[in-house]
Amino acid sequence: xxxxxxxxxxxxxxxxxxxxxxxxxxxxxxxxxxxxxxxxxxxxxxxxxxxxxxxxxxxxxxxxxxxxxxxxxxxxxxxxxxxxxxxxxxxxxxxxxxxxxxxxxxxxxxxxxxxxxxxxxxxxxxxxxxxxxxxxxxxxxxxxxxxxxxxxxxxxxxxxxxxxxxxxxxxxxxxxxxxxxxxxxxxxxxxxxxxxxxxxxxxxxxxxxxxxxxxxxxxxxxxxxxxxxxxxxxxxxxxxxxxxxxxxxxxxxxxxxxxxxxxxxxxxxxxxxxxxxxxxxxxxxxxx
Numbered sequence: 001x002x003x004x005x006x007x008x009x010x011x012x013x014x015x016x017x018x019x020x021x022x023x024x025x026x027x028x029x030x031x032x033x034x035x036x037x038x039x040x041x042x043x044x045x046x047x048x049x050x051x052x053x054x055x056x057x058x059x060x061x062x063x064x065x066x067x068x069x070x071x072x073x074x075x076x077x078x079x080x081x082x083x084x085x086x087x088x089x090x091x092x093x094x095x096x097x098x099x100x101x102x103x104x105x106x107x108x109x110x111x112x113x114x115x116x117x118x119x120x121x122x123x124x125x126x127x128x129x130x131x132x133x134x135x136x137x138x139x140x141x142x143x144x145x146x147x148x149x150x151x152x153x154x155x156x157x158x159x160x161x162x163x164x165x166x167x168x169x170x171x172x173x174x175x176x177x178x179x180x181x182x183x184x185x186x187x188x189x190x191x192x193x194x195x196x197x198x199x200x201x202x203x204x205x206x207x208x209x210x211x212x213x214x215x216x217x218x219x220x221x222x223x224x225x226x227x228x229x230x231x232x233x234x235x236x237x238x239x240x241x242x243x244x245x246x247x248x249x250x251x252x253x254x255x256x257x258x259x260x261x262x263x264x265x266x267x268x269x270x271x272x273x274x275x276x277x278x279x280x281x282x283x284x285x286x287x288x
Contacts (some may be wrong), residue, residue, distance in 0.1 A: 001144055001198075003190040004154050009056045009088065010187060011153045011165055012046045014038045014073065016172070019094045020022065021243070022115045022216040026121035026148070026166050026207075027062055028173045030221065030238035031231055035062065036172070038158050040069045042182075047080050048158040049182050056109050057081060058088035058153065060165075065097045069076075074099075074106045084108030113263075120262055121213035124222035125166060126231075127206035127247045131224040139203070146208035147257035152186065161186050163194045167201035174230060176200065204230075212249035213262075222247040231268040 002071065004010070016027050017035035038046075050057045057077065064070060076088050088109035103110065112121075133139040148166055155165035160179025162168035171178060180186050201206065204227060214222060223231065223244045231239045238244055 001146070001191045001194060002150050004187045005053075006191075007055055007154055007187075009058055009153045010050055010053060011042060011058040011060045011090070011155045012038070012158045013155055013165070013168060013172075014043060014059055014061060014064050014070075015067045016169075016247075017066045018062040018092075020092060020115055020216075021219050022061075022122060023150045023214045023218045023220050024125050024222060026122075026124065026125055027169045028221075029062060030241075030243055031173055031234070031236040031259050033235060036158055036287055037067055037069075039219060042070060042158055043069070043073050044076055044129075046182055047077055049156075049161075049184060049186055051080060052184075053187050056086050056088040058089040058109075059107075060226060062093055064089065065091055065099055066093060070099065071102060094112055105260055115216040117217075120216045122262060123213055124206045124211050124247055124249075125169075126221055126223040126227045126244075127209070127211060128204045128224045128227050129206060129209050130203035131226055132206070132209055132211070132251070139209075140210045142210075143198070145201045146202070147259075147261065148207045151257075151259040156182055163189070163197050164201070166205055166207055167197050170201045170204060171197075172177070174234065208248075209253045210255035211247070212252055216262075220245050222249075 015035055015037045016029055016032055018029050018035065021030050043280065044217060047057060059073065081087050085108040085178060087107050089103060089107040090111045092114040093112055129139050133142065149164040153165045155162050155168040157168050157172055161170060161182050162171065162179040168178065168179065214220065221244050224247055226245065228244060233243065
């Protein structure tokens with residue numbers, strides 16, 4: 001695993017409200033009975049805590065543009081993080097929003113993806129490693145090399161800070177005890193400080209295990225039996241709507257994840273990203 005101070009990005013999860021219902025979403029969207037919206041004061045504290053973090057501070061969801069305080073949050077980031085390249089936005093650019101000019105003004109790092117291409121493949125997050133890998137030594141070896149934690153982000157939610165964005169999602173959905181207190185230097189933690197969060201989340205997660213991926217447009221979440229039971233206990237709307245399916249695939253032999261792995265099968269990634277980015281000038285009306 002990677003210490004937090006070596007990460008290129010740390011995300012602030014401002015909401016899990018989203019217009020999409022992608023398969024195997026890392027934020028486990030579709031299973032929450034109602035979305036959360038991070039309070040503005042909590043967001044400000046999160047940004048302040050990362051003022052000296054050398055990497056990118058991201059706003060992510062769900063869909064961050066659906067947060068009612070998105071404009072205030074963006075302006076706060078602009079004041080507190082002078083380098084625009086350190087201000088990141090992860091968005092699907094949903095129709096009907098009005099933030100085109102604001103996004104261009106504030107966010108020097110932008111990742112746009114609407115997940116509507118059927119060749120975008122998502123890892124089965126809710127297939128528990130402990131149910132698939134019977135050899136626990138092998139399981140922990142795979143977890144220690146998880147591509148999500150090693151290539152992507154720590155995260156802050158309304159419940160605290162986490163060594164991994166997916167661990168943060170599990171805590172939010174299943175009513176975990178929360179993360180670390182968000183204060184100065186929380187992001188300077190090393191791997192030896194992850195154990196409590198790692199032991200709680202990683203055995204229930206499938207991201208580290210070489211499993212078959214599913215197109216995001218299927219709108220089905222692959223689950224393992226123990227996680228399905230946990231979803232039933234919290235009365236998941238996704239389960240009630242038939243959006244889950246017990247995982248029947250096998251461990252795959254070819255396993256070479258990288259930071260942009262989910263886009264591997266997109267024929268022309270640059271054209272796809274340009275099409276989504278063009279919404280800033282088209283559907284968003286330039287931010288008027």
